[in-house]
Amino acid sequence: MSADFRHRGVPYFSQWSDPAHAAAVVERGADPCADPSWRDGGFDDPAHYRFWARRLCGLACLESVLAHWQLPRPPRRALLARALERGAYRLRDDGSVQGLIYAPFAAWLADDFGLQVDVLGDAPLQALVGAIGRDRMALASVGSNVREPCSATPRRGGHLVLLHGRDRHGVWLHNPSGGARAQADVCLPAPTLERFYGGRGMVVQRAPAR
Numbered sequence: 001m002s003a004d005f006r007h008r009g010v011p012y013f014s015q016w017s018d019p020a021h022a023a024a025v026v027e028r029g030a031d032p033c034a035d036p037s038w039r040d041g042g043f044d045d046p047a048h049y050r051f052w053a054r055r056l057c058g059l060a061c062l063e064s065v066l067a068h069w070q071l072p073r074p075p076r077r078a079l080l081a082r083a084l085e086r087g088a089y090r091l092r093d094d095g096s097v098q099g100l101i102y103a104p105f106a107a108w109l110a111d112d113f114g115l116q117v118d119v120l121g122d123a124p125l126q127a128l129v130g131a132i133g134r135d136r137m138a139l140a141s142v143g144s145n146v147r148e149p150c151s152a153t154p155r156r157g158g159h160l161v162l163l164h165g166r167d168r169h170g171v172w173l174h175n176p177s178g179g180a181r182a183q184a185d186v187c188l189p190a191p192t193l194e195r196f197y198g199g200r201g202m203v204v205q206r207a208p209a210r
Contacts, residue, residue: 005132006165006172011067012184013060015053015176017041023179025053026147042077052080058100059083060176061139061162062109068137068164069206071113083108100160102202109204116205123201125194129166131203138163140173141198147175147182149192157198 014022017037024030032038032053033046043049059079066073074082083089086108089099106117120127128138140163143155165172170189175182 004167005134006167007068007132007137009068010137010162010164010174010185011064012174013063013067013176014178014183015056015060019183020180022177022183026177027179042075054177055089055097055099056080057160057176058088058105058139061160061174064162064164064174065115065137065204066113071115071206082112102200106202114207116207118203118205119200120202121200123199125190125197128163128201128203129171129190132163132166135208136203136205138201138203140193140201142193142196143198144177146188146193146196147178149182149188149196154195156196157200160201163201 012019016022016025016032016035017040018035021030021032021035024034025032032050038046038049056076059076062079063073063076083105084091087104088101088108089097090101092098102119106119109115109117125140128140131138139160141157142159142161143157144159145151145155146159146161159177161176162174163171164174170187171193172185172187174184175186178186
């Protein structure tokens with residue numbers, strides 16, 4: 001693994017409004033709208049919130065990036081509307097969702113936030129981890145059951161986590177769908193994370209401070 005580097009104090013955002021409610025949703029199947037704060041991101045329709053909350057791992061990662069680098073951070077409902085407008089998510093005729101789609105996501109972040117996003121398809125995990133630096137973080141496609149790193153049947157890809165550090169202990173990340181013990185500043189050995197890695201991701205870079 002390349003030289004140690006870790007962003008400190010990166011704000012954490014769950015896919016659900018209150019991170020404390022996440023365990024009930026992902027581990028016990030609770031109704032996301034049982035969380036009294038579900039409207040805090042700008043949602044007003046319970047069905048709409050239930051539908052999208054499970055699909056917004058990428059936007060939750062983006063919120064962490066924007067907050068950490070002190071860039072404007074619209075409410076999540078507004079981010080979703082803009083992501084749909086820019087084609088980062090696409091609604092299919094059968095009601096399912098295609099996305100997060102990396103190329104339009106990258107173009108959107110460049111236009112609206114001045115961020116450079118390099119899409120890495122068919123790339124080793126080390127390419128993402130090694131890219132982390134003062135002005136760079138990475139989003140990695142992993143299986144959603146990465147929240148259970150000892151799982152005997154790891155899934156690969158389909159869920160995004162934010163990689164923000166590396167050291168002798170492993171890779172530091174935020175998992176937007178993590179339960180109580182698998183949310184912010186999770187450190188996983190690289191070989192463990194590799195078991196869930198889907199082979200693709202993105203490096204997000206801000207303009208260096210002058």
